[in-house]
Amino acid sequence: MNPPIDLAAYFARIGYRGPHTASLETLRSLHRLHPQQIPFENLGPLLREPVLLTPEAIQAKLVGAGRGGYCFEHNHLLKWALEALGFEVTGLAARVVWGRDPADTLPPRSHMVLRVRVEDGDETGDFIADVGFGGLTLTAPLRLQADIEQATPHEPFRLRAEGDVFVMEAEIRDVWTPLYRLDLVPQEPADYVAMNWYSATHPESRFVRQLVVARSEPGRRYTLMDRELGIHSLETGSDKRPLTTPGQLREALGFTMNIRLPDSPALNAVLTRIAEGE
Template sequence: MLSRMHELIHLDAYFARIGYDGPRAADLDTLYSLHALHPQAIPFENLDSLLGRSVALDFASLHRKLVLGGRGGYCFEHNHLLGEVLRALGFSVTGLAGRVCWNLPENAPPPRTHMVLLVNLDPPYIADVGFGGLTFTAPLRLEAGIIQETRHEPMRILRSGDGFLVQVLLAEQWQSLYRFDLQPQLPVDYEMANWYVSSHPASRFRKELIAARADIGCRYSLRNSELTIHRLRGKTERLRLRSGVEIRQRLESLFRLSLPEEESFDTVLERLTSDV
């Protein structure tokens, strides 16, 4: 009874965080609602990796950071959190892994460093609330070759060898995001990939500030001091932030982050503008 009470408290806090007050049924309507609200409320960000801190994937840590702490995270954090919420609601969820090919040459085989969720409905759906500046704002039906509308860009899933390829329609061209297959992943698989992404010296998350949030009618994206506001039915605005103070202000306002109040963090933000 006590564990069930804790589960309900976690759900209440999560729903309050994303602004959801609808039914708690394990059905497609609930999945669509949560998938739309989660990336709008909880941003993608890599602050811990940038600051040289470890990234924990246990539920208590994720709940404390993303739900109660006003922070965001990257794919392993977002999709672990959503996966546990869906399971608590009664969904059957399988963790998968993807190879990110966004902005990479076709002949460059990337590692499995992206987490994806398979939601076992009839038919099954792919859920992914942790893909940075192009985070999905709707689940995708696991059916190859059909164009699927989201709250933002149209997307599709294609067959690719023994697996699948996710693409997004940008400026009337289909762009590849990542490949995945249906091999279930174990916690140790995610621990290995999470360590590489958060701690390996070659990981871009150790070197660059990356933040993103999907809002109604637009997307916000920040890479170091370069801020992009992409409006779905308007022009894309690009700004160069001139100081660490400006970066902090935008992280708090546009990305809705609760930031650490410590001098070392502000020093890191100021360093990101050194080439401006």
């Protein structure tokens, strides 16, 4: 069976020129490069466009059209690439708790994560990969081991054990911040279809109400939340800038976030509404 991905096109999109081997070095390289070149973005749900999870649709959008996407698109694309290289990959699901009161009722599973098996000598083991978590997307895989701090090219992360669940945490300004709750139950394709449908269409989903865009680069992260552009440097801290015109939003999306924007009246209307603070 042929892999459902054009590896050469994907590698060209993210700038990967390394070996085609199922090694930890390959996994780390892909995990670092992917979120630098393919941004997290939710223009599809904002424009009321269908978000399809077929290999053809995801590759056409994220690889061919120069667009980005959200977790289901990013992590499916990475999953197919890793499987084509010979990795064993299992799709998982998580409950996002970032920014929520711990006393709140647990949210539904709405985030896709990957479990990757690496068979590589002394490096053999299971890893968590996730290139689709917005402003705090992992830029390196984490060894599936509880309660150890793990360095990445950006923030330190850890998987804190809580019963039979792992809590993904990032160290932000010296505070360990919970991002999502993850168990190791494999997910079927139909599970992601349901989660994706909610995220892309439900009126309470943030992705149909708010512009959310993010991209990483060495030593820096960029975030765009509606009309606020955040630049987060590991050396100099964070700076936030308001964007008050559609032109400024277009410039941030195109140049800062590396999105090839569609030329559509619907996009013009959305960017005007966001710029006006509506």
